Amino acid sequence: METSMVVGVDGSDSSLEAVDWAVDEAARRGLPLRLVYASRWERYEGGRPSFSTDRPAEELMAEHIIASCAERARLRNPEVKVSGEVMADDAVSALLREGPEAGVLITGSRGRSELAGLLLGSVSLTVAARAECPVIVVRxxxxxxxxxxxxxxxxxxxxxxxxxxxxxxxxxxxxxxxxxxxxxxxxxxxxxxxxxxxxxxxxxxxxxxxxxxxxxxxxxxxxxxxxxxxxxxxxxxxxxxxxxxxxxxxxxxxxxxxxxxxxxxxxxxxxxxxxxxxxxxxxxxxxxxxx
CATH class of the missing domain: 3.40.50.12370 (Rossmann fold)
Known part of the structure; x- marks a missing residue:
């Protein structure tokens, strides 16, 4: 499997900064870039009527975030190979699972659900503390x-x-x-x-x-x-x-x-x-x- 750089994204300003930084880094290293969005949206599916054909709003938002981040990356450097995936999992578990196959994991310093006053988001801190590969927190x-x-x-x-x-x-x-x-x-x-x-x-x-x-x-x-x-x-x-x-x-x-x-x-x-x-x-x- 080809080594890639993995970026955790969630649509926050911090994660968009991480995408920009990661594109430049991937270009320098000649590596593909993989964008990962993780959310436990599937836990809410049971609340919908069985006959409903509507998709969960969180799932639709996740797909939109991945697509817009991928487009942002391609516009920044069309030479970098970019892929993306939405994972039905919590962000820490999803990123840690990517670690063994990734050359490096990249995150922003704070996610969209974090309090504005925090110096560092809990996802970034936990991933940096437990990942099996190098982790770069863009700040x-x-x-x-x-x-x-x-x-x-x-x-x-x-x-x-x-x-x-x-x-x-x-x-x-x-x-x-x-x-x-x-x-x-x-x-x-x-x-x-x-x-x-x-x-x-x-x-x-x-x-x-x-x-x-x-x-x-x-x-x-x-x-x-x-x-x-x-x-x-x-x-x-x-x-x-x-x-x-x-x-x-x-x-x-x-x-x-x-x-x-x-x-x-x-x-x-x-x-x-x-x-x-x-x-x-x-x-x-x-x-x-x-x-």
Missing amino acids: GSEQNRRGAFGRVVVGVGDSAKGSDAVGFALSEAEARGCALEAVRAWRCPAHEHVDHPLLADDAARVHEEQASAELTDALREAVREHPRVDVHRRPVEGSAHKVLVEKSAGADLIVVGALRRHGHFGLQLGRVAHTLLHHSECPVAVVPQRG
């Missing part, structure tokens, strides 16, 4: 979404557990023809704080050098596979979630890993990924890592 300003900065950022944590995220980020940077900024946050532990400024500077320098070495280790093999990508290593002092939110302001895409624990079915997101999904100023890619 942020228009200039970030359209790639105005020419930069992909990847948060590098434990080098032994972050290789998938690093590889995905390098592939994204290569497809876009842009630079990759690899960021490793570091902090001096509280027990190492000392009163003398020279000793404090020495302690900070040790931790910064260690973070730099960890960046080099995490990137070494993946960089060999993408020699054309201009990679910038950035050890930065601070909490990882705060550092990466700040970096997202000048990025087209930010990439982080999320550990998947076998047999664990709850939300599997660390603090960094969770914070970015709620506060990033650019699209966020969450890449699963088995542990």
Whole structure:
């Protein structure tokens, strides 16, 4: 089966932004685009008289949304192969079921049924936390979404557990023809704080050098596979979630890993990924890592 990019749509402004972003992404990667609308409209069919030939309004709306999103995608780039399907299921289950066959799942940041004040919709959060393939939540300003900065950022944590995220980020940077900024946050532990400024500077320098070495280790093999990508290593002092939110302001895409624990079915997101999904100023890619 041909790998495709799958976009969850529901007719909201956020999902239309996700469609536009996904079309551009599919064009860069030379992949087909599959649009999925999920709704449990069939549960209401029993309320209609058995002799009625009318179709449920929700079913008709679903078909209209898929058709209009497909037309929008084709108008944006006629070269991208686009297909669509309406699924009689809840959105999370439908998208998670697509995961094993998809190259990536893409969602907007908030659906049409979500409260306007929410930072992130429940569907996007749950899919990002549980999918078996990379998930990209399209959010942020228009200039970030359209790639105005020419930069992909990847948060590098434990080098032994972050290789998938690093590889995905390098592939994204290569497809876009842009630079990759690899960021490793570091902090001096509280027990190492000392009163003398020279000793404090020495302690900070040790931790910064260690973070730099960890960046080099995490990137070494993946960089060999993408020699054309201009990679910038950035050890930065601070909490990882705060550092990466700040970096997202000048990025087209930010990439982080999320550990998947076998047999664990709850939300599997660390603090960094969770914070970015709620506060990033650019699209966020969450890449699963088995542990």
